[in-house]
Amino acid sequence: MDDRKLEVLRAIVTDFVSSQEPVGSRSLVERHDLGVSPATVRNDMAALEEEGYITQPHTSAGRIPTDKGYRLFVDRLGSLKPLSAAEQRAIQTFLSGALDLDDILLRTVRLLAQVTQQVAIVEYPTLSHSVVRHVEIVSMSPSRLLLILITSTGRIEQRALEIPEHDEETLAELRAHLNAATVGNTSPQAAVRLSKLSSTLPPSLQMIGQAAIATLLEMVSSEASGRMVVGGMPNLTRYGSEFETTVKPMLEALEEQVVLLKLLGEASADQVTVRIGQENPYKELQSTSVVASGYGSQVDTFATLGVIGPTRMDYPSTMASVRAVARYVGRFLSEG
Amino acid sequence: MDDRKLEVLRAIVTDFVSSQEPVGSRSLVERHDLGVSPATVRNDMAALEEEGYITQPHTSAGRIPTDKGYRLFVDRLGSLKPLSAAEQRAIQTFLSGALDLDDILLRTVRLLAQVTQQVAIVEYPTLSHSVVRHVEIVSMSPSRLLLILITSTGRIEQRALEIPEHDEETLAELRAHLNAATVGNTSPQAAVRLSKLSSTLPPSLQMIGQAAIATLLEMVSSEASGRMVVGGMPNLTRYGSEFETTVKPMLEALEEQVVLLKLLGEASADQVTVRIGQENPYKELQSTSVVASGYGSQVDTFATLGVIGPTRMDYPSTMASVRAVARYVGRFLSEG
DNA sequence: GTTGGCACTCGCACAAACAGAGTGCCAGTC
DNA sequence: GACTGGCACTCTGTTTGTGCGAGTGCCAAC
Numbered sequence A, B: 001m002d003d004r005k006l007e008v009l010r011a012i013v014t015d016f017v018s019s020q021e022p023v024g025s026r027s028l029v030e031r032h033d034l035g036v037s038p039a040t041v042r043n044d045m046a047a048l049e050e051e052g053y054i055t056q057p058h059t060s061a062g063r064i065p066t067d068k069g070y071r072l073f074v075d076r077l078g079s080l081k082p083l084s085a086a087e088q089r090a091i092q093t094f095l096s097g098a099l100d101l102d103d104i105l106l107r108t109v110r111l112l113a114q115v116t117q118q119v120a121i122v123e124y125p126t127l128s129h130s131v132v133r134h135v136e137i138v139s140m141s142p143s144r145l146l147l148i149l150i151t152s153t154g155r156i157e158q159r160a161l162e163i164p165e166h167d168e169e170t171l172a173e174l175r176a177h178l179n180a181a182t183v184g185n186t187s188p189q190a191a192v193r194l195s196k197l198s199s200t201l202p203p204s205l206q207m208i209g210q211a212a213i214a215t216l217l218e219m220v221s222s223e224a225s226g227r228m229v230v231g232g233m234p235n236l237t238r239y240g241s242e243f244e245t246t247v248k249p250m251l252e253a254l255e256e257q258v259v260l261l262k263l264l265g266e267a268s269a270d271q272v273t274v275r276i277g278q279e280n281p282y283k284e285l286q287s288t289s290v291v292a293s294g295y296g297s298q299v300d301t302f303a304t305l306g307v308i309g310p311t312r313m314d315y316p317s318t319m320a321s322v323r324a325v326a327r328y329v330g331r332f333l334s335e336g
Numbered sequence C: 001g002t003t004g005g006c007a008c009t010c011g012c013a014c015a016a017a018c019a020g021a022g023t024g025c026c027a028g029t030c
Numbered sequence D: 001g002a003c004t005g006g007c008a009c010t011c012t013g014t015t016t017g018t019g020c021g022a023g024t025g026c027c028a029a030c
Helices: A003-018 A025-029 A038-050 A067-077 A085-093 A101-116 A170-180 A187-200 A201-222 A234-256 A257-264 A315-335 B005-018 B024-029 B038-050 B065-075 B083-093 B103-118 B168-182 B187-200 B203-220 B233-255 B259-266 B315-335
Strands: A121-122 A132-141 A144-151 A158-161 A228-231 A273-276 A287-296 A301-310 B119-123 B130-140 B142-149 B157-161 B228-231 B271-274 B290-296 B301-310
Touching: A003 A025, A003 A038, A003 A067, A025 A038, A025 B228, A067 A315, A085 A101, A085 A234, A085 A315, A085 B157, A101 A228, A101 A301, A101 A315, A121 A170, A121 A234, A132 A170, A132 A201, A132 B130, A144 A201, A144 B130, A144 B142, A158 A201, A158 B157, A170 A187, A170 A201, A187 A201, A228 A234, A228 A257, A234 A287, A234 A301, A234 B233, A257 A287, A257 A301, A273 A315, A287 A315, A287 B130, A301 A315, A315 B168, B005 B038, B005 B065, B024 B119, B065 B142, B065 B315, B083 B103, B083 B315, B103 B119, B103 B228, B103 B301, B103 B315, B119 B259, B130 B203, B142 B203, B157 B203, B168 B187, B168 B203, B187 B203, B228 B233, B228 B259, B233 B259, B233 B290, B233 B301, B259 B290, B259 B301, B271 B315, B290 B315, B301 B315
Parallel strands: none
Antiparallel strands: A121 A228, A121 A301, A132 A144, A144 A158, A273 A287, A287 A301, B119 B228, B119 B301, B130 B142, B142 B157, B271 B290, B290 B301
């Protein structure tokens, strides 16, 4: 593809993103040193439109990028825009003094929303990549237990359990068994060992033990129920005009964890993925894009975080911010 | 105050709530059996406006209620509208099969949002009214502990703690002490007993113990950090027109836990409170109302739940729904 | 106290006219 | 062959003007 045509596309994308209005040939040459006349640009535009990278909302209006155009822009033209000094400083310091995992993720999502000026989403670290630290059994009432699972990333999972009857000694014994089987293991390992434990339990523990193990297995392998935090909702008001097409479907998606999870998708740490418009799996979200990245330690990916916004977003900046935050949080959580 | 004038006010409020348009004297007599002519109604309207209960957006438009008008309506005219059979059924069944506290509250907030068609908020049960069930200490790394507090309402509070060094035995001993001091006590009681414990710890536990007790005290008395769940955000799209005045400030409030807490205020169980327009503590939310109710057992109020929406909402229905849901959840949690 | 009538006031919807921005195409130039 | 200036054309958003309808306030009559 022609070099100048690419340059024109880049110019169109950046101008449209900043102005939100269709951009015409005249203003294009005025604002960018293309070294050619508007007429020439018009020819290039016609070609770009022919190939499906841009389109015009109506005859005799300027051009706006199509999803395909954005895609090309992101793939071939999008040098990540370096963060400002202030942003870098913010990212370096936003976690200092964080209390617990909840707090860390809350701060993360806020920061991400703030620097990108969009809606941010942070997934809780998934269990499968973390190591079981402790299993606790607590008696809530004569007929009710609470099983608690604590992992190396600080995540805590709880589940109630109905049980016919029990005494403290039995519970202590069971607790010891469960911990012996799981602590220090990753979730998949723990699952295997729990299954084995099930058949080797002393008779006195059979009743309660089986139920507890079943529940614990569920918890350990409950990847699907990945919790998440959302922030930056007020930024939605910046898209005032496109209420129906953008804001409404987005709010609906944000309400449904499952949808969100699917949207974020899976990404290994340090790799920023972009889903543009109809590339993403829900047709209601055709006019929104998702910029996501995995985060984690050098060896593991804990989970995913990202932002969601209108297709016409500032991809270079957003991608840079997402990557920077993901890296920092990953490192922070690995150390802790 | 004149009986008929009250009746006129009621008619104006209900009509305006359902149509969202200023209501005039003619349509008023057409839709309500007032038994008088439009001219008479006009006189009453003039009086009502004089007294500040209604106002007209511009000369020669119909009237709309003022906050004061809504207040009078709620106080003196608002017979709670009974729930539909479908709603009652929904409320009776929405909690069946709930897994844990998180799940219960999530379902609650969804239900509330659905039946009221507005944004719903549910506060987590506060610690002060619940009883400590268990305290757990988990070693996360050589220099790091995780303190976990479990209460009778199923709420779990966690906090990380930096510690110089420690071995398992010491921890076990400390755990025993902490549990002995707190289990079975309400938060305030536990706080007192923890303070006492602090001075009677064996020397071997002094170092770690002091730090742990300090942290635990914080957790036990951390009323302020009441967590909450929000749901029904998509309902915000129904106020499309009043973006700036209603939706934006609402989104901003929803992002800030502290603001939300203050908005919900405190209410004892089984008492529905309504804050209309500028009655609530944030001037940005002048055009929104909050309908809230405490929920809990017969003896205790656990926390508050409610909905937030535009001042022109259907108060009778909303209040009825909030009350019904609050009652049901309160009962459910008391039994569990 | 209530009612019918009437003059008056606005806001809003609709239409027509207009200005501006942008395009596509063509003929001329380097 | 690629680029440019010019020109006719198209379309939208805005402005301006007009008429309609809903609603009010007031007054005289019942």
